[in-house]
Amino acid sequence: MTGTVYKSTGSWYVVKAVDGVYYNCRIKGKFRIKGIKSTNPVSVGDVVDFELEEIGDETIGVISYIHDRKNYVIRKSVKLSKRTHIIAANVDLAFLMVTLNNPKTYTDFIDRFLVTAEAYDVTPFLLFNKMDTYNLDELAEIEYLISIYDAIGYGHLKISAINMEHTEELRELMKGKTCMFSGHSGVGKSTLINVLQPGLELKTSEISEQHKQGQHTTTFAEMFDLDFGARIIDTPGIKGFGIVDMEKDEIGDYFPEFFALKSSCKFNNCLHLDEPHCAVKDALEKGEVAWSRYKSYIQILEGEEENYRIDLYGE
Incomplete structure (x- = not known):
């Protein structure tokens, strides 16, 4: 059977078969030692072949083959510096959510994300979120950032997940595409996805006032089908974006x-x-x-x- 990976927990995977049925799958043991140095040899967005096995009263899929990826988003694994972590595969649009504060997104993080997208043939797009929270000086800083990336040719939207500002334009961009949302914890990824697709009810948390940090609510990467003809991959908040395999x-x-x-x-x-x-x-x-x-x-x-x-x- 062939299907697409919709969720990865690191050891188990949820795969949607071509007939629309979801299966809990694992990978063959020897799969991990085929020279794949990633902490997750199978990632969300991968197209895979799998066979079904009956274990007791449960039907389990065993992934035996990964189809060639058209692209992927990758970074160094934080805990295992010599290994890599593939965040998502076969992505049409990679949205990086940027916030000026609560939490702060620094330009070096943005640039590393964009460089990785360029290197692995992924189309990036910047989403400047929480526009409803900024004062005049902060709005000016946002405009300065936008001017830098606009001049290079990167697309952007100024949005507010809370006020639904420009979310309809975002839906239009996403139609017919597999999209990834990425960024630091607390930038509003899950809140925005809940706005785009009411009923998903992804967990969200408030920013820690003491440390201005996002409370980590997304634990594993997971893809969702949206009712306006798009697929979205929600990813865990990431602290660093280590560059991989570049001379x-x-x-x-x-x-x-x-x-x-x-x-x-x-x-x-x-x-x-x-x-x-x-x-x-x-x-x-x-x-x-x-x-x-x-x-x-x-x-x-x-x-x-x-x-x-x-x-x-x-x-």
Whole structure:
């Protein structure tokens, strides 16, 4: 039988077969040692083949094959630094939810998400949430962030999950697509999904006032069919976004504004550091490239982790 993985708990999977029936599945034991260094060899969104087995009074599916993925979103596993964690597979649109505070989403986190999307052929889209909560200075900061990413070509919406601001436009974007919502715990992923699809009743929690942290409510990645013709993958809130399997000389290619200038650099293998006649550095000095983006690039190039000033919940 063939189906799509709708939920992954790490050891058990819920698979929706082509006939619409859901099955609880596990993977064959030897499946884990086929050179897959991911903490989750099967992820939500995967198309898999499985056979049914009768165990007592229960019918269990055994996953034997993963179909080729068109793309996936991946990051380093926080607890096992030498392994990776595939967040979702076969994604048409990856929405990153951004909040200015409660919790704070820093630009280095946004940039790492976008770089990974570029590297693994995923289309990203930024959702600036909680627009109903910001004062005038904060709204100006949001507009500044938007100007940075608009100039590069990334799409965005300013939304409020609470007031349902621009949620209808979001539905239109999602129609006919498999979409992923990602971001820190507390940015409002589950609240927004509940607005988009009344009746799902995903668990939500308030932000901790003491630490301005999200309370981790989504434990496992899970996909839902929505009644307006879309599928949404809700993911656990993530603290860090470790970059995976990128050579130093290719990282700049995943910054579209750097890639556009690359041919104007004096050296073909320019890393945009101290090389003479670097078009990226020249553009940076002229204000044509954002310093926050260049800082993120240097961090990734040097293998640094994100520079967090607050401790966020989540993996």
